[in-house]
Structures are given as C-alpha cells and as structure tokens.
Amino acid sequence: MTKLSIIAFDGTRHELEVQTGSTVMENAVRNSVPGIEAECGGACACATCHVYIDDAWTAVVGAPEAMEEDMLDFAYDVRPTSRLSCQIKMSDALDGLVVHVPERQA
Numbered sequence: 205m206t207k208l209s210i211i212a213f214d215g216t217r218h219e220l221e222v223q224t225g226s227t228v229m230e231n232a233v234r235n236s237v238p239g240i241e242a243e244c245g246g247a248c249a250c251a252t253c254h255v256y257i258d259d260a261w262t263a264v265v266g267a268p269e270a271m272e273e274d275m276l277d278f279a280y281d282v283r284p285t286s287r288l289s290c291q292i293k294m295s296d297a298l299d300g301l302v303v304h305v306p307e308r309q310a
C-alpha cells in the first residue's frame with residue numbers, strides 16, 4: 205500500500221491508502237474525488253482525468269510519454285505540471301504523492 209493525496213479544486217484533501225500498481229485516476233474514481241471524470245476509463249483517449257502534480261513531486265513522477273502529451277493538448281488550462289492521472293501508476297517511489305484537481309476538465 206502507498207499513500208496518495210488528491211486535493212480537490214475546493215481545497216478538500218483526500219488522503220488515500222492505495223494499492224501499488226493502481227493508477228491515480230482509478231483511486232480518484234473509486235473514492236469519488238470530485239473533478240476527475242475519466243470518460244475513456246483509462247485508455248489515454250479523453251483527457252478528462254487531468255491533474256497537476258504537486259511541485260514537490262514533478263521530478264519523481266517525470267514527464268508524460270508522447271501519446272499522453274498529445275492527449276494533454278485537449279485538456280483545460282494545461283501547465284508544465286499537467287499529467288493525465290490514468291497514466292500514473294502508484295509505486296513505492298510515489299509513496300506520499302500529492303496531486304491537484306484542476307478547476308474543470310475539458
């Protein structure tokens with residue numbers, strides 16, 4: 205198990221204990237975190253699971269792969285810390301990860 209914090213747009217902090225290997229999106233949906241729509245179910249084909257990686261974690265999480273980067277073009281208010289949460293798999297290295305939900309999805 206690893207820890208994952210998802211901060212909703214209204215500032216509500218969702219502190220989750222999650223399975224290693226699960227994605228950030230799956231955990232957001234499972235725990236009814238508002239603002240993560242995930243319309244394509246995690247296929248990197250919708251950009252409605254957009255999140256911002258907390259500044260303290262951007263180097264650990266790393267950059268998106270080409271397919272994700274292309275899909276991010278369809279997200280709302282994309283920033284350098286933007287990622288699609290269905291493409292981030294929890295691992296021991298990400299224990300304690302913090303992500304922020306944007307104001308809205310595309």
Ligand code: FES
Binds near residue numbers: 252253288
């Ligand atoms: S759930 Fe569709 S791109 Fe992540």
